[in-house]
Amino acid sequence: MSIALSPALVSHLPTGLLVGGHWGPATGGRTFEVVDPATEEVLFDVADASPEDARRALAAAHDAAPAWRATAPRERGELLRGVYERIVARADDIAALITAECGKTRAEARAEVLYGADFFRWYAEEAVRFPGLHRRAPAGANRQLVQRRPVGPALLITPWNFPIAMATRKIGPALAAGCTVVVKPAQLAPLTTMLVAEVLRSELEDRGLPAGVVNIVPTSRAGDATSPLLTDPRLRKLSFTGSTGVGRSLLAQAAGQVLNVSMELGGNAPFVVMADADLDAAVEGAMVAKLRNSGQSCVAANRFLVHDSLAREFARRLAERFEALRLGPGADDGVDLGPLIDSAAVDKVDELVGDASGRGAQVLTGGERLGRKGYFYRPTVLAGVDPDARVSREEIFGPVAPVLAFADDDEAIALANDTEHGLAAYAYTTSLDRAMRLGDELEAGMIGINRGMVSDASAPFGGVKQSGLGREGGEAGIEEYLETVYVAL
Ligand code: SIN
Numbered sequence: 392m393s394i395a396l397s398p399a400l401v402s403h404l405p406t407g408l409l410v411g412g413h414w415g416p417a418t419g420g421r422t423f424e425v426v427d428p429a430t431e432e433v434l435f436d437v438a439d440a441s442p443e444d445a446r447r448a449l450a451a452a453h454d455a456a457p458a459w460r461a462t463a464p465r466e467r468g469e470l471l472r473g474v475y476e477r478i479v480a481r482a483d484d485i486a487a488l489i490t491a492e493c494g495k496t497r498a499e500a501r502a503e504v505l506y507g508a509d510f511f512r513w514y515a516e517e518a519v520r521f522p523g524l525h526r527r528a529p530a531g532a533n534r535q536l537v538q539r540r541p542v543g544p545a546l547l548i549t550p551w552n553f554p555i556a557m558a559t560r561k562i563g564p565a566l567a568a569g570c571t572v573v574v575k576p577a578q579l580a581p582l583t584t585m586l587v588a589e590v591l592r593s594e595l596e597d598r599g600l601p602a603g604v605v606n607i608v609p610t611s612r613a614g615d616a617t618s619p620l621l622t623d624p625r626l627r628k629l630s631f632t633g634s635t636g637v638g639r640s641l642l643a644q645a646a647g648q649v650l651n652v653s654m655e656l657g658g659n660a661p662f663v664v665m666a667d668a669d670l671d672a673a674v675e676g677a678m679v680a681k682l683r684n685s686g687q688s689c690v691a692a693n694r695f696l697v698h699d700s701l702a703r704e705f706a707r708r709l710a711e712r713f714e715a716l717r718l719g720p721g722a723d724d725g726v727d728l729g730p731l732i733d734s735a736a737v738d739k740v741d742e743l744v745g746d747a748s749g750r751g752a753q754v755l756t757g758g759e760r761l762g763r764k765g766y767f768y769r770p771t772v773l774a775g776v777d778p779d780a781r782v783s784r785e786e787i788f789g790p791v792a793p794v795l796a797f798a799d800d801d802e803a804i805a806l807a808n809d810t811e812h813g814l815a816a817y818a819y820t821t822s823l824d825r826a827m828r829l830g831d832e833l834e835a836g837m838i839g840i841n842r843g844m845v846s847d848a849s850a851p852f853g854g855v856k857q858s859g860l861g862r863e864g865g866e867a868g869i870e871e872y873l874e875t876v877y878v879a880l
Contacts, residue, residue, distance in 0.1 A: 395722070396491055400484045404582065405589045407438045408609070411451035412592060412602025417444050423611040425582060428494040428730040429720035429765045437581055440608035445573070445616040446623070448606035452544040452571040453625040455603030460541045460569040462600065467567055468518035473594045475511035478504065478555075478587070485555065485583060487722070492580040493554055494729040494766070495684050496721040507555035507587075509848035510864065514563035517869050521568070528879070536878040541569030542651050543627030545872065546620050548613075548641075549584060550632045551577035551732060552687045558584040560852070560863045561630045562591070566604065568872035570628065574607045575617055579732050581609040622647055628872065631655070632689075634786075635812070635857050653861035653871045655689065655853055657786045658814030661807035662692035662843075663829065665800070666700055668819035669841075674708045676843030677792065680817050682716075682770065683844070685728050686790040687736070689858075690815035690837065690846065694776075694783050695794045696806050702796040706774040709792055710755035713770040718761055730766040731789055737766050740789035747773050747780040747793060757791070778806060786812070800825065808834045813856035815845060836862075 406422075407414040417438040424433045440448075459467075478485065486500035495503070524537035547561040558574060565572050576584035588607040595604055610616040620626050621644040629645050631638055632655040645652050662680055664673045680692035697705045721729035731737050737760060744758050757771030768789055776783060776793040783793060797803045807816060816835035820826050826840045836854040839845045846852060851862035861871050 396487050397484055400488065404435070404488075405585050406435050408440050408444055408448070409585070409588050409592060409605065409607040410444070410448045410603075411454070411606070412596065414589075417441060423578065425492055425580070426733075427491055428732050429722070431764055431766075434491055435582060437585075437609050439612070440610040440616050441612070442616050442619050445575075445608050445610070445620055448573045448608045449544060449546075449620050449623060449625055451603035451606050452573050455571045455601040456544055458601040459571050459604050462569070464519045466598075466600070467569065468515040470594055470598060470600060471511045471515035471518065471563060471566060473598070474590055475508050475515060477590050477594065478508040478511070482508075485586060488583050488586060489554055490721040490729070492582050493551060493684075494721050494732060496726055496729050499684060500721065503553055503556050506846065506848065507553070507559040510556070510559040510563040513848040513864070514567040514869065517564070517866065518567035521869055521873065534880050536880060538876050538878070539873040540876055542872055542874045543570060544625060545570045545572045545628035545630060546575065546617065546626055547572050548575045548617065548629070548631040548633065549577060551580035552684055554580045554583035555587060557632050558587055560848075560868070562587070562605065564863070564869040565628075565630075565872045568869050570872045571604045572606065573620070574605070575613065576607065576609050578609070578611050578613065585609065618644060621645055621650065624648065627651060629653070630871065638859070651874070653863065654859040655863060656814070656857065656859040657812055658689045658691070658854065658858055659693045659784070659786055659810040659812040660690060660815040660817065660835070661833070662695045663803050663807055663816070663818040664695070664697040664701055664705055665803065665818065665820035665822070665825055666698040667821045667825070668698075668701065669821060670701060670705060670708070672841060673705065673819040674712060676817065676819060676839075676841070677709055678712055679843035680839070681792050682728060682790055685731060687732060687788050689786070691787070692792070692817055692843070693787055695792055696797055696803055697794055698803070699796045699798055702794060703774070706755055706772055706794040709794070710772040713772055713790075713792070714756045716770050718767055718769060720765065728770060728790060731768055733766055736789060737768050740768050740787060740791055743782040743785065743787055744771055744773065744791060747776050747782045750777040750780045752776045752780065752793065778809070784810070800828070804829070804832050808832075811857045812854065814854035814858035815839065817843060
């Protein structure tokens with residue numbers, strides 16, 4: 392049985408732009424379609440913001456900024472706690488919307504709602520905790536006051552793969568710090584983020600807080616709509632999650648105004664299975680690290696690097712587990728894996744598999760599209776993969792697990808680090824010494840040892856090398872929205 396969106400959700404779902412506390416149409420009434428990736432059917436038409444609409448949203452965020460930064464930190468915290476409660480109370484409904492626009496299974500979507508809501512709970516608590524300093528200068532002649540101020544209106548550009556969590560991970564700390572925001576949700580899956588904006592709008596209204604604190608501008612013309620904001624002096628912060636290529640271009644545009652930026656970019660996570668690993672645990676961890684959201688996650692394991700002595704058996708067991716998965720619409724009972732986001736995603740995954748098999752990799756399972764409507768690709772295990780195959784070098788963003796063998800620890804670490812990316816890494820070992828070495832030497836911002844998942848609202852999420860700048864989540868996440876001001880007196 393498949394579970395549809397509830398009529399109450401459908402009738403109250405905002406599909407316009409939220410500017411200054413009011414939902415309305417885009418200039419000229421222009422809209423774009425949001426498609427269900429499991430059926431290829433249009434779900435909703437959504438307002439398509441123009442550059443002028445984006446400027447109106449920034450003006451609203453700018454106008455609301457003085458009042459918002461003047462609110463008591465406790466008040467900001469209580470607002471976020473209120474929104475957390477409302478989201479958790481509606482978890483099933485919101486999960487249904489995530490499944491509809493993004494494709495992931497209902498269970499995964501529900502887990503994402505709780506993960507996403509947790510950023511509001513965490514930053515409700517952090518809003519009242521960020522420290523300052525007051526001391527006598529060492530020479531004794533004066534006092535030093537070091538205070539933290541909100542950086543100012545922020546543009547938050549969010550991706551489609553976790554449409555609630557990637558938005559709350561930015562909005563939570565921004566609001567807690569005292570920043571007002573303009574959110575530009577992903578064109579492919581904007582609806583969940585828009586629903587969260589509506590929950591925030593009504594919580595702000597109920598508490599008599601400024602209306603323009605949260606603005607949202609869905610658009611099919613991302614570059615055109617956001618570029619003018621990056622050169623507008625009213626904008627003081629840019630936070631982006633998406634590909635390294637787009638991140639580079641945004642960084643270049645942000646340089647003009649020396650904007651404060653946070654970037655969560657692409658990954659190519661190694662999943663290292665050492666000779667002494669517990670193989671059962673490694674296969675279990677691999678299922679999570681690879682298949683969350685059908686592999687469409689920046690922290691998804693991209694390359695499975697397995698010691699020679701275990702590589703064949705690891706690949707065999709993983710293929711057996713993949714083979715047993717039920718692929719289908721995420722809203723259907725009993726489905727383990729949903730579709731990819733669009734036909735371009737399926738084409739790319741298929742090309743990577745073709746390139747790897749052309750270079751000698753063996754397809755143990757999968758390696759093809761599912762013959763039905765929707766953007767489905769069979770979960771795939773590739774053995775004997777060339778380290779220079781595209782699948783080893785590029786972010787796959789799909790349910791494909793390439794297995795590569797290594798001979799010793801040095802080679803494992805060298806292979807793992809042989810990428811310009813450095814977002815996440817995973818490693819399985821039963822040796823404490825090896826675990827410590829991997830923790831020291833893997834070039835990644837997040838390292839899971841004997842764990843296939845690292846994400847947590849209370850932990851710093853972000854990358855090294857070309858995987859990004861700054862951190863989201865944890866104590867570090869709020870720092871991205873604060874600046875330090877020193878007063879000598
Ligand atoms: C991502 O894909 O960027 C985020 C996934 C997560 O937060 O775990």
